[in-house]
Amino acid sequence: MTEVTVESLQKQLIPVDTLPTLSSPLENSKRAASYKAMDQYFLPLLASKIPEWSTLTIEQFSDVEPIVIGIGSGSTVVYAAERLGEIKRTFGKVLNDLNLICVATGFQSENLILHNKLRLGTIAYYPKVALAFDGADECDPQLNCIKGGGACLLQEKLIALSAEKFIIVADDRKKVPYLSYGWKIPIEVVNNAPTFVEIQLKKMFGDDLKDCIIRESMPKKAGAVVTDNFNCIMDINIGPIHDVKKVHEQLKSITGIVETGLFPNINCVAAYYGNSDGTVDEIFPEK
Numbered sequence: 001m002t003e004v005t006v007e008s009l010q011k012q013l014i015p016v017d018t019l020p021t022l023s024s025p026l027e028n029s030k031r032a033a034s035y036k037a038m039d040q041y042f043l044p045l046l047a048s049k050i051p052e053w054s055t056l057t058i059e060q061f062s063d064v065e066p067i068v069i070g071i072g073s074g075s076t077v078v079y080a081a082e083r084l085g086e087i088k089r090t091f092g093k094v095l096n097d098l099n100l101i102c103v104a105t106g107f108q109s110e111n112l113i114l115h116n117k118l119r120l121g122t123i124a125y126y127p128k129v130a131l132a133f134d135g136a137d138e139c140d141p142q143l144n145c146i147k148g149g150g151a152c153l154l155q156e157k158l159i160a161l162s163a164e165k166f167i168i169v170a171d172d173r174k175k176v177p178y179l180s181y182g183w184k185i186p187i188e189v190v191n192n193a194p195t196f197v198e199i200q201l202k203k204m205f206g207d208d209l210k211d212c213i214i215r216e217s218m219p220k221k222a223g224a225v226v227t228d229n230f231n232c233i234m235d236i237n238i239g240p241i242h243d244v245k246k247v248h249e250q251l252k253s254i255t256g257i258v259e260t261g262l263f264p265n266i267n268c269v270a271a272y273y274g275n276s277d278g279t280v281d282e283i284f285p286e287k
């Protein structure tokens, strides 16, 4: 069989710059970043499997160990799921519901997987994730990030920690010199604990605690945002974060805080930032 290269696979896919433009340069940049990330990380994996998989009958596929892909949440990863859907359609002969499984980071992510006709699996059944693609609210040069703008941080962290490689897809506004540059830290809190948590945060951070706000779901619903895990979200500002791991651990030591939106480089191998001119910056973690 002739050698299968990433280039030969990519030639069979639609080049992103030939697609109709989206509603804004920002959306185009998110799509460009996500498509590039998916091509760069998923296609090599597929290329390595095709020689064996192209010899199998559909019955034999049931004995194959599937590639498990994590699909995150937010507005950018939408395009990563779209590209994966296209890849599956294009290489349908070697890629099917038995050997490509997607695990979700919440309700939105599940729908994204199903909408793109990808097979949904659970992290309980497929705990070994090869690649996870997800967005970020802020990402520093070491590829530590803040996540949780869409309140999905807990399940996102579960998938990121289960992934061999975690890949960030974002627009270039998310690239920052340090965390909490312009974004608060979301924390997921058990829903009767916000007052207790605020008291503990004041004790821990003193005057550095500038904001501690329960996230509201107004105007669409009165009251606090309820996460997919039936908790609430507090957005806190304690100033610039330089030691991400330390702050994450301090926050996690407070009873009532289930998880934090600080991701101290969790298996993150690269970030793809789309620029408004259609180019994409591929960034690897600084040592």
Ligand SMILES: O=C[C@H](O)[C@H](O)[C@H](O)COP(=O)(O)O
Pocket: 072, 073, 074, 075, 076, 077, 134, 135, 136, 137, 146, 147, 148, 149, 150, 151, 152, 153, 156, 170
């Ligand atoms: O909870 C939501 C997530 O962490 C998102 O991945 C994050 O907010 C980035 O979303 P977007 O791609 O829409 O900027």
